[in-house]
């Protein structure tokens with residue numbers, strides 16, 4: 484399985500949100516680091532076809548995703564950065580609703596809703612209205628809906644934003660477990676969330692892909708005289724050195 488972006492560019496007027504980005508994703512976890520406005524969400528929006536690219540190509544196993552259309556969308560799970568949850572719906576009705584949008588029906592729908600709620604630890608609150616959920620529960624619910632249809636490509640845009648450390652570790656562990664045979668793109672500002680689970684890390688700066696490498700290789704590429712913020716060099720230092728201004 485291969486998701487390939489070649490020379491992908493997206494402009495908003497005079498502002499180039501993504502500039503000539505080329506990368507090939509194969510199964511595994513890709514952490515995406517970049518400051519506010521660097522282009523992380525734009526990258527995901529281009530893969531979901533929520534926004535139109537101005538140049539370049541995006542292919543899935545050799546065919547352009549625009550040509551694949553629904554066939555590609557069926558392979559996609561997307562957890563958007565902005566929370567959009569109907570507060571009057573119960574957890575179960577929300578996840579079922581998204582499942583129906585994805586074309587699931589009947590027994591298959593019920594089975595997948597059960598699985599997604601179990602995996603995100605929401606089975607106990609499935610009949611509760613989401614309006615009363617904590618931030619962490621809402622995040623887990625958004626992750627649950629992204630898992631429906633057993634997507635082979637998962638796009639997670641800041642999945643742990645606003646969560647307490649325990650919830651963050653929980654979500655991180657789910658994501659790690661999910662990554663088998665899947666392409667997972669994970670945009671975040673919480674550098675420690677990807678340090679231990681991402682096979683590769685993308686550094687994006689002002690719409691340009693600066694580096695793609697393993698966390699360790701990025702850490703090793705820091706200058707010898709770099710003073711680590713926490714005593715030992717970590718991905719946090721990589722962020723500060725390459726993306727920090």
Ligand SMILES: Nc1ncnc2c1ncn2[C@@H]1O[C@H](COP(=O)(O)OP(=O)(O)OP(=O)(O)O)[C@@H](O)[C@H]1O
Pocket residue numbers: 495498499500517518519520521522523524525526564
């Ligand atoms: N709908 C839009 N209309 C105009 N400009 C936009 C739009 N969406 C994004 N941009 C611009 O594109 C650039 C990249 O934005 P993007 O949302 O991809 O950044 P990001 O890396 O996800 O940032 P954040 O960390 O804040 O989520 C920014 O300059 C932003 O202002």
Ligand SMILES: [Mg+2]
Pocket residue numbers: 523524525564640
């Ligand atoms: Mg974003």
